[in-house]
Amino acid sequence: MYASTIAPTPAPRSGWIEAPAIAQAPDAPQQFSRRIAATLKLLAEKLAVQRRVVHTGDRIYQAGREFGCLYIVNSGIYKIVSLMPDGREQVVALKFRGDWLGLDGIAAGRYGSDAIAMDTGEVWAIPYEALLEACLKERQLLNALHEAMSRDIAGERDSLLSVCTLPADARVADFLRYWAESLAKRGMRTDQITLRMTRAEIGNYLGLTLESVSRALSKLARARVIGFAAKCRREVEIPDVEALSAFVQRSLLPQASLQ
């Protein structure tokens, strides 16, 4: 669809040639979930975290306000909304249990986005300065923080990127796959997920119009890759996450689009 190759860069010189890449070792099934639990436990023990129950639409922090706290998600799902310089609002990320909120505020001293709860959940507020103090004493904490930031850098990039280079149908499929995978990694069910976003919001996140999202979902349903729960088009049944991945792959093939 889009440019699939980049111009070759001259071959490496000097002593910089590195050994061939090695396949990435995936986390064991539930290891990720356990690490999250361990980090949360550590935080609760070493710091006076402030637990806050939030409801749909609550704003955890707001772009432009002075940075002070980081927040770690204990439960619930959150959207990160960025106000672009030209005034448009844009959903830029989704956050689940174990993810940190507000990391983008460290550098500027102000939050760079809004974090909004998409359902009832609990976040823990952690004053950044106190966290730093604790990190200096507890190496594990520092590692956890750095890991979270690093994950943010790599993860957000990947999800945004697939999204920017895929045709519309595949974008929506990949979005569902990403959501399901995020739940799965945290040990939650994925055969039936509740999208807590309108078609317009999904479209905003994916760079599509709401009509395109709707069409794509209908198409995925026709192809039996997903199903809709009776009575509610926000509930999506995903009998097989692999089928979603396969659909995305298929749409990248040269002679795609016929179906």
Place this chain on the structure above:
Amino acid sequence: MYASTIAPTPAPRSGWIEAPAIAQAPDAPQQFSRRIAATLKLLAEKLAVQRRVVHTGDRIYQAGREFGCLYIVNSGIYKIVSLMPDGREQVVALKFRGDWLGLDGIAAGRYGSDAIAMDTGEVWAIPYEALLEACLKERQLLNALHEAMSRDIAGERDSLLSVCTLPADARVADFLRYWAESLAKRGMRTDQITLRMTRAEIGNYLGLTLESVSRALSKLARARVIGFAAKCRREVEIPDVEALSAFVQRSLLPQASLQ
């Protein structure tokens, strides 16, 4: 062009309503450049950094290889290339003096991308473990590291995002604006910049075909927003960065596209 509004989220409840956003305070003109210099100095003093001169095409690190070092850019320009699960290569970020390379490797224990020099330059290799040790003793260093990571999170997001939601011409304009701004913040000239990427690479970064990039550049040149140096279409003259911003803004207007 794309969905410009997102569905309204229910109004905030509970005690979570925050004060109205405050405009972001921009850095003083050369403050950014000075902070970079200070950080580099600090690193050189407190750590045994290994300085490495690199040339065009040299790979600083490679996706999949075991993570060990972070790299900080002293000079030169670098591209971060991500190999997507489906095998496509994608330029995902550009890095300039003061930026860190390899941050995405901390979480996974392996680098998640390639970093490739786009011209001759110098990077400093810093073993991550040694850096952590130094950070524990030198609070300034820890702050610098966190600031860099935070900047990565916010910056990469913004640049990728504008890129994903703008029409083709504006994408290219915004790309040039971003490049010029990055140079300006580091105290370098921006009236004449040398793109060290082919049209294909730019297109890959922006999610466009090389033809679209070429057409966009021609259009920008016709509109006198940019100029080409005699004899070399890789040298771009930007007499006025503001004109680029204005061009981007204009293309977002409802009745755009006429010209």
Place this chain on the structure above:
DNA sequence: CGCAGATTTGAGGGATCTCAAAAGGGGTGG
């Protein structure tokens, strides 16, 4: 000088947007 790769430009087609209308769902008040 001639070749290979990069760039420009044009023509046509396809994917997605825009506009529009109708159908569905959920909540409120009678």
Place this chain on the structure above:
DNA sequence: CCACCCCTTTTGAGATCCCTCAAATCTGCG
């Protein structure tokens, strides 16, 4: 409990933007 309204969602038809394919030009280099 039902009617009504509003918002969301679906679906269609036409317009538009960008991609694809193709050919010519330019640039740098051996």
